[in-house]
Amino acid sequence: MFLNREMLVVPFNRSMIMATNCNVFVKNLEHGMTNKALFEMFKPYGEIFSVRLAQDYKGISKGYGYIQYFNPEDATKAIEAMNGKEVDGKELIVDIYKVSRHDRDPLRFTNVFVKNLPSDVQSKEALDNLFAAFGERTSVGIFSQEYQ
Numbered sequence: 001m002f003l004n005r006e007m008l009v010v011p012f013n014r015s016m017i018m019a020t021n022c023n024v025f026v027k028n029l030e031h032g033m034t035n036k037a038l039f040e041m042f043k044p045y046g047e048i049f050s051v052r053l054a055q056d057y058k059g060i061s062k063g064y065g066y067i068q069y070f071n072p073e074d075a076t077k078a079i080e081a082m083n084g085k086e087v088d089g090k091e092l093i094v095d096i097y098k099v100s101r102h103d104r105d106p107l108r109f110t111n112v113f114v115k116n117l118p119s120d121v122q123s124k125e126a127l128d129n130l131f132a133a134f135g136e137r138t139s140v141g142i143f144s145q146e147y148q
Contacts (some may be wrong), residue, residue, distance in 0.1 A: 022049070023097035024079060027064040029053070030088040034061070038108040042067045045081060046074020066097060117142075 003145045029038070039051045046069050053065040075096065083094040111135050112131075121142075126138045 020070045021096060022075050023096060024069070024075050025064070026067065026082065026092055026099040028090040028091060028092050029061055029063050029065060031061045031063060032088075033063075033065070035065075038065050038067065041063040041087070042078050042082070045069075045078035046071065112138045 016121050018076065024040075024042070026038075033053060035051055035053045039048060042048060042051070049068040049070050051065065054062040055148065056062060067075075069078070074126050081092050082092055085092050085094075117127070117130075123131055124140045124142060127142055128137060131137060131140075
């Protein structure tokens with residue numbers, strides 16, 4: 001619990017982020033796709049470390065996503081099984097995620113996103129003060145309900 005709210009905390013392993021041979025990219029997903037449905041679609045091929053569906057500010061799928069497996073063999077199995085498969089009338093394109101030069105910068109992975117802030121945290125200054133004990137912050141932003 002943090003500030004009387006439940007949180008999900010998972011181990012962070014930077015080497016898993018950088019293990020590109022475990023990251024799978026999928027596109028041509030239906031716009032009604034959810035993170036959970038994407039997870040369920042790819043879990044038969046191995047143990048999944050994370051799933052991320054690209055979504056717009058309203059939470060609607062942009063038609064592509066990423067699945068990260070714990071080992072490269074499972075990623076390969078998923079690609080072999082799912083690439084070219086028709087799902088919801090669309091042929092999926094599934095491949096190993098190819099890291100761009102910009103993505104290789106380890107300092108790029110330093111963002112923290114927090115939901116369900118206390119009601120008294122209404123300004124950037126209040127949010128900055130809330131997290132001051134955890135180290136230096138380079139920028140702080142608050143998005144209100146109207147953006148969700």
